[in-house]
Amino acid sequence: MLGRGGRWLQRARGAASGPPPPAPHGAQLSFDGAVFRLKSGWELVRGLLVFQLCALPGLVRRAPTLLSVSRRLLGCRLWGSLLRTSFYGQFVAGQTPPEVGVTVQRLHALGLRPLLAVPIEEDVGQDKEGESWYEGNRGAMLGCVGLSAPGGPQPMMQLKVTALMSAGLCEANFSGLSPTENRHLQASLLRLDGVTQRAVEAGVRVLVDAEYTYVNPALTLVTLALMGRWNRTQPWVWNTYQCYLQDCLVRLRADVALAERRGFCFGVKLVRGAYLEQERRLARERGYPDPLHPTWEATNHSYQRCLDLLLELVARDGQRCQLIVASHNEASVSHAVRRMEELGIAKDGGAVCFGQLLGMCDHVSLALGQAGYATYKSIPYGAVADVLPYLVRRAQENQSVLQGTRKERDLLRRELWRRLLRHP
Numbered sequence: 001m002l003g004r005g006g007r008w009l010q011r012a013r014g015a016a017s018g019p020p021p022p023a024p025h026g027a028q029l030s031f032d033g034a035v036f037r038l039k040s041g042w043e044l045v046r047g048l049l050v051f052q053l054c055a056l057p058g059l060v061r062r063a064p065t066l067l068s069v070s071r072r073l074l075g076c077r078l079w080g081s082l083l084r085t086s087f088y089g090q091f092v093a094g095q096t097p098p099e100v101g102v103t104v105q106r107l108h109a110l111g112l113r114p115l116l117a118v119p120i121e122e123d124v125g126q127d128k129e130g131e132s133w134y135e136g137n138r139g140a141m142l143g144c145v146g147l148s149a150p151g152g153p154q155p156m157m158q159l160k161v162t163a164l165m166s167a168g169l170c171e172a173n174f175s176g177l178s179p180t181e182n183r184h185l186q187a188s189l190l191r192l193d194g195v196t197q198r199a200v201e202a203g204v205r206v207l208v209d210a211e212y213t214y215v216n217p218a219l220t221l222v223t224l225a226l227m228g229r230w231n232r233t234q235p236w237v238w239n240t241y242q243c244y245l246q247d248c249l250v251r252l253r254a255d256v257a258l259a260e261r262r263g264f265c266f267g268v269k270l271v272r273g274a275y276l277e278q279e280r281r282l283a284r285e286r287g288y289p290d291p292l293h294p295t296w297e298a299t300n301h302s303y304q305r306c307l308d309l310l311l312e313l314v315a316r317d318g319q320r321c322q323l324i325v326a327s328h329n330e331a332s333v334s335h336a337v338r339r340m341e342e343l344g345i346a347k348d349g350g351a352v353c354f355g356q357l358l359g360m361c362d363h364v365s366l367a368l369g370q371a372g373y374a375t376y377k378s379i380p381y382g383a384v385a386d387v388l389p390y391l392v393r394r395a396q397e398n399q400s401v402l403q404g405t406r407k408e409r410d411l412l413r414r415e416l417w418r419r420l421l422r423h424p
């Protein structure tokens with residue numbers, strides 16, 4: 001149990017590296033698409049069309065050019081309407097608070113929960129002049145707190161540190177800063193703390209995103225500091241661990257041990273990692289060893305070991321250690337569900353929940369939600385022109401995921417045929 005002696009970590013370590021768990025028991029979740037009966041006919045058609053297009057690598061690669069050319073040809077209005085009925089409609093909650101509210105209500109009706117995300121990002125070399133850009137983002141994050149707060153049980157939101165603090169500063173990792181940089185650091189910390197305070201007051205959990213390896217140490221440092229300050233009685237601030245990194249399990253154990261020593265609660269978003277190609281390219285260009293697991297299987301193994309460690313910790317004290325299995329991977333989700341049963345972790349107790357992106361792997365999310373598991377859909381929101389660059393980047397980064405939507409496409413097609421044959 002967190003904060004009660006050191007043995008729980010050792011026990012959990014043993015479990016994580018020990019023999020595989022016994023055979024599953026209890027009812028198995030089925031990802032056979034039966035839950036697509038909950039979707040409207042239009043949602044089925046749109047999903048099929050969008051996934052079909054996203055699975056074309058050439059199209060995704062040229063998306064920025066295609067988007068700007070089509071905008072010029074069609075004019076802003078028609079272009080915006082077309083996107084709203086297709087890509088934007090599939091992956092984005094809406095632009096205004098009422099539109100986001102409709103999406104959230106629809107999710108609730110399907111047994112799912114919203115995990116709102118403001119789609120802003122900055123990379124090294126793109127530092128914005130002055131504090132105004134970051135201050136604007138602070139306002140957007142506070143708005144996100146407000147939108148998340150009435151969102152049903154255990155509301156959550158995602159937070160991107162580099163929206164509030166320069167990525168360049170994060171890469172420098174706070175050493176040898178100039179007076180200007182120091183001022184920016186101070187202002188950034190105040191922004192982060194202010195947003196967190198508002199979230200805690202509103203009862204919203206803050207899930208801090210992991211980004212590139214060159215900024216992650218700074219992000220973790222800031223996140224652990226926020227945890228130390230705000231997670232005294234329950235985990236309001238959560239950190240993200242990317243299992244494609246070779247040192248993920250080691251870092252996770254170190255941070256769990258720190259939480260235990262300092263007596264703060266620990267929340268984790270567990271992901272495989274989104275920046276595979278960029279990380280590898282960077283390692284090649286800068287001449288350092290590839291920080292990622294060499295194979296897909298090794299990443300899966302890493303994910304399972306981290307997951308097992310965390311589930312053991314949650315089973316010991318689900319008040320002080322909580323986890324979101326942020327994955328579309330059916331094997332990972334099934335494994336988590338099975339271990340939850342074996343460890344006696346409640347489906348809807350809030351200590352373990354599941355997360356997928358809006359518009360992706362609905363057959364997994366809906367099956368989980370309908371079976372009573374706390375399941376969140378990560379949803380970006382904002383104006384079409386603001387969100388599209390973010391969507392395009394995500395699509396390019398997750399090409400392998402999008403190409404792997406074959407099963408989802410087949411399930412959508414099957415459900416459409418079922419309806420067509422029944423109602424010719």
Ligand SMILES: Cc1cc2nc3c(=O)[nH]c(=O)nc-3n(C[C@H](O)[C@H](O)[C@H](O)COP(=O)(O)OP(=O)(O)OC[C@H]3O[C@@H](n4cnc5c(N)ncnc54)[C@H](O)[C@@H]3O)c2cc1C
Nearest residue numbers: 209210244271273274295296299326327328329355356378
């Ligand atoms: C709610 C939510 C929040 C998220 N937050 C973050 C975040 O903060 N930071 C972040 O980085 N990502 C985040 N992601 C994205 C996540 O890291 C994955 O990119 C995405 O979810 C795909 O992985 P998967 O487990 O869902 O699916 P899977 O289909 O099992 O995973 C496929 C992905 O694993 C990759 N992969 C990893 N290691 C290897 C390897 N060694 N060899 C080959 N392929 C490999 C593939 O390229 C592919 O992108 C989030 C995802 C969700 C659903």
